[in-house]
Amino acid sequence: MKHYDFKAIEEKWQRFWDSEGCFRSALVTEKKKYYVLEMFPYPSGRIHMGHVRNYSIGDVVARYKRMQGFNVFHPMGWDAFGMPAENAAIQHKIHPAKWTYENIANMRTQLKRLGYSYDWEREIATCHPKYYRFEQKFFLDFFKTGLAYRKKAPVNWCPSCHTVLANEQVEEGLCWRCDSEVQHKELSQWFLRITDYAEELLADLETLSGGWPERVLAMQRNWIGKSTGAEVSFSVQDMDAQISVFTTRPDTLFGATFMSLAPEHPLVEKLIAGSSQEKEVRAFVERIAKMERIVRTAEDLEKEGVFTGRYCLNPMNGRQMPIYVANFVLMDYGTGAVMAVPAHDQRDFDFATKYGLPKVQVIAPKDPDMVLDEQTAYVDAGFMVNSGEYDGLDSEAAKAVIVQSLAERGLGKATINYRLRDWNISRQRYWGAPIPIIYCDHCGIVPVPEKDLPVELPLDVQVNPDGRSPLPDCKTFVEVICPSCGQPARRETDTMDTFVESSWYFARYLAARNEDHPFTPEDAAYWMPVDQYIGGIEHAILHLLYSRFFTKVLRDQGYLAHGEPFANLLTQGMVLLHGSKMSKSKGNVVDPDAMVAKYGADTVRLFCLFASPPEKDLEWNDQGIEGASRFLHRLWRLVESLKESLTAVAPCSPIAGVLSDAEAELRRKEHDVVRRVERDIENKFQFNTAIASMMELINTLYAVKDELQKSPHGPTLLSSALSSVLVILSPIAPHICEELWATMGHSQSLVHELWPVYDPEALKTNEITVVIQVNGKLRSHISVAADASSETVQDLALRDKNIVRYIEGKNIVKVIVVPGKLVNVVVK
């Protein structure tokens, strides 16, 4: 018997697929398309088990869909810009470009060793000028339409890394790399106007329902944070000034007894100028301004404030409302001013209690017996009271009526507020795509003319040891001639956030080698959207929101026909070792290469798919992978040992003639397993149960092979069953299946094979087991003919000797017969 030499077999078939170009994709419109995509990796140097799991799931989907007759598009590339390359450059004195391209080469080899069916001719790397030139083109388009703009904004600044950090790179106020305290700095930055798309990004989540996990949709909804309410204007007494507030509760306007402003509110200075409160307020504002943002926004921070000495007027009842500056009011949400309704908002309630401010109840509970708590604001809906002409109205209904009244007087309007902020894409880093902008003393901000694209990132620079970008010091890069007036000018030295590259890469694959267009409308119309996107939950908001935004913008600019990039999303769970995520710093990593060397790619793939359903976390288990390996060896020995009697019959072959019971049973099992595997893959990619079914079939084959080898139809049925196993297992463990397929005598590679079609007739049995219960408890089984009538089954059940024991001398109240399943005898 030939030994299962997985190393030789895997190399052989990988070479074969490669040289035959089995996985190249072409535009074939008569076939239905299927675009399956896994989130592309950052080229860190080596793949980890999380990648293996992600890409194994994707590869099964790709191979399965090909077998189902789809024209499958399955590309791979590299998210190649980013800080780790610069860190490596500093640590190992190697240029980020060299480091990145070497890593890509290593990781490509690793991925090829796992036998993934990628179309490698579509490979992209985002750090290549031929990639980012189109990104620069998009930026210019966005700039033209006002979607990209520059503004001064507060950012997270790490003084030791000399760079801004994204919010997610700040951990409890400290820099994730060097643990320095992050400062706040006002910097002029480039922003993309994602807030223009807030409503559409939110509304279109509905269209993704079903295709995307509910929790990802919920996370995006939270992130966008829509609140519906009104903007209301309060005029300041004895002064020509208005304070505008955003409120979700215009129905409580009659209960507004004071006003709270953020310390940074632009009106504060004007309000206090020359007043007796000036000194006190200024001291308070300065004290708050010095506080770290995390301390400031901590929920347990004591609420405090200071009176400005000024009053504003309630637009509904003319009430004098003292104006406070309060530490809990945030300048970057709403208008930076809050109308305080102590009776109906807990925060305002506490604040009013502390400073002895009046509380006026304007909403009465609908339940007249409800007793209001002395210490708690009543925040629910109810009936209006103390609200003049609105008394007695339902508070929900009153919202619109009051807003209407304000609008008629020019004092307010219905409005919607979002939590979502515009996307700051400027990075003071070297290893990124240059922003194609020139600053001219005469002309101001001047976009780089399209003919001058790409603005190439200069490679003949050295990364500064302290991490500062070398670009501002790179004269050949910075010093340019203004394209508009011809005078000397300066180039923008910030680069783009790497999330910009990953916001459109899925479309670039469609025309990866096209140097004139990012992609063509024909390609996009045929292939987009991605039918199945697969990746980690950690991208639930950032990457997945940015990509959705980009797709909508590219649609509006005429590049794409679709407004959503990913029709279906699978978020796979993490790979854990000893209960926590594998990480180099914790030292709990399992190296995929070592596993492939020890067990082979097929085993590693099989284990990743079998150990748990894809969306759940997977606990790595050395014994578990032994089990996976055992199964493939068992399959190998089965085919090798039967080799002499096997023939190259098609999966689920029709059989002429009468089958013995054992023969019919094997045939039934074969067809049933094909049915179950197909169902499990179609239904939420349940590869774990699909594999379990195939294991059952192998177990059955072991049990019956000796008997069936000698029976008339036995060899044909064994061959058919094994052909089926090899075809349906091939998306998961492709190499061993190809090899055994050839061993069986099949002349054509499995990549040309279609998914077997099971015969529903083959699933039928002559005899079925019916369960008998007494009062819902299992008491016996009987075997009856499959077509036995309910009466016959009931009759047999009641005469079963196990059942007689339980029902003797008792009253039979009723008998329930579920055809083909069970009989329940109810007795008293």
Next chain:
RNA sequence: GCCUGGGUGGCGGAAUUGGUAGACGCCAGGGAUUUAAAAUCCCUUGUAUCUUAGAUACGUGCGGGUUCGAUUCCCGCCCUGGGCACCA
């Protein structure tokens, strides 16, 4: 607080529309083969109790409910992973 997942043997996990709870795999125990080991093959394996070739009771986080019958449906809780949050 709001929004979302989840809770089933020693472990990972199964269970189409309510119909045999624990498929498949791992671990463990026993046996076969072997000079021996590895590998392989076969058997046992939810818990408890008993008069132990078998039988009975209990058992899917907890407490109720609907039903002939509930892991599955309904009501009320507990625990837990994740997201958002002084959000006005």
